[in-house]
Amino acid sequence: MRKFIKPKVIVSKCIGFEACRYNGLIIKSDFVEKLKEYVDFYPVCPEVEIGLGIPRDPIRIIELGGELRLYQPATGLDITDKMKKFTQNFLDEIDDIAGFILKNRSPSCGIKAVKVYHGFKNSRTKSRAGFFGNAILERFPYLAVEDEGRLRNLKIRENFLTKLYILADLRKVKKSRSLNELIKFHSHNKMLLMAYNQENTRKLGRIIGNADKNTFEDLISKYQTVFYDIILESPQNTTNINVLMHALGYFSKELTHDEKAFFLDSVEKYRNGIFPLFVCLNILKSWIIRFNNEYLMDQTFFEPYPEELIPITVV
Numbered sequence: 001m002r003k004f005i006k007p008k009v010i011v012s013k014c015i016g017f018e019a020c021r022y023n024g025l026i027i028k029s030d031f032v033e034k035l036k037e038y039v040d041f042y043p044v045c046p047e048v049e050i051g052l053g054i055p056r057d058p059i060r061i062i063e064l065g066g067e068l069r070l071y072q073p074a075t076g077l078d079i080t081d082k083m084k085k086f087t088q089n090f091l092d093e094i095d096d097i098a099g100f101i102l103k104n105r106s107p108s109c110g111i112k113a114v115k116v117y118h119g120f121k122n123s124r125t126k127s128r129a130g131f132f133g134n135a136i137l138e139r140f141p142y143l144a145v146e147d148e149g150r151l152r153n154l155k156i157r158e159n160f161l162t163k164l165y166i167l168a169d170l171r172k173v174k175k176s177r178s179l180n181e182l183i184k185f186h187s188h189n190k191m192l193l194m195a196y197n198q199e200n201t202r203k204l205g206r207i208i209g210n211a212d213k214n215t216f217e218d219l220i221s222k223y224q225t226v227f228y229d230i231i232l233e234s235p236q237n238t239t240n241i242n243v244l245m246h247a248l249g250y251f252s253k254e255l256t257h258d259e260k261a262f263f264l265d266s267v268e269k270y271r272n273g274i275f276p277l278f279v280c281l282n283i284l285k286s287w288i289i290r291f292n293n294e295y296l297m298d299q300t301f302f303e304p305y306p307e308e309l310i311p312i313t314v315v
């Protein structure tokens, strides 16, 4: 059983922590509720932080003279500069964060599909990320950043959680300043990283191979640069399938024809979006245990995040 480190996650405070929305309400998220046991949450409400009350008149993003502004129509207040200043200070201060869960479509917290209005008119021009959300995406493109709306999708949730826990592990290695820990990290995450990007995973292998020519600081910095590049894009069904098939190879002589056919059928169902990935992973896990394969047992690919977080239905 993999031992998980609790990742640090910043969350929009209105998602299950405080009734701080403009209308004085709180958002219910079963996923965030469930996650409370497995991550360290740091809730923040940027609008309250810049001095807006609860409840308050809603704010919106407007495009004025080619510039985007954060504006409160009912009061005529322009809070763009306050929000930018708060965001910069806040993001300068945070440390060791693995991810963010942000309220969707908020002009402050949203990471996409936030309405932008045409000046002071009620017509919309386009959509984009909110002021706080956008700054996070720009500054931390490699972290796990999602909104609670998108996290209702199982695949997005799987990718988000996978990234959260691998980032928390890498941070622990960094803090340990131990080459052995880095080697162990790389070896345990090899198959998972392969699912992200084979070529860059080999590059990481070469960086580890040249470990003796570097100080730990140089080494981890080189490793981290390539690692962040790898996790920028989520694994695809096809790359996950490549790794599943590679893992099957470890048992091909021991399995019956029917067992293999059953597995291949599940892989096809995963390819076609009928099964989630963890169905295939669970079949492989049962064989890892049965044949006591120590190498695969240590691979995070088979248990990328705590299995209690797997449930398919999330409200």
Ligand code: SF4
Residues within 6 Å of the ligand: 012, 013, 014, 015, 020, 021, 022, 044, 045, 046, 047, 048, 103, 106, 108, 109
């Ligand atoms: S979306 Fe962000 S700014 Fe708006 S209430 Fe929630 S935490 Fe506050």
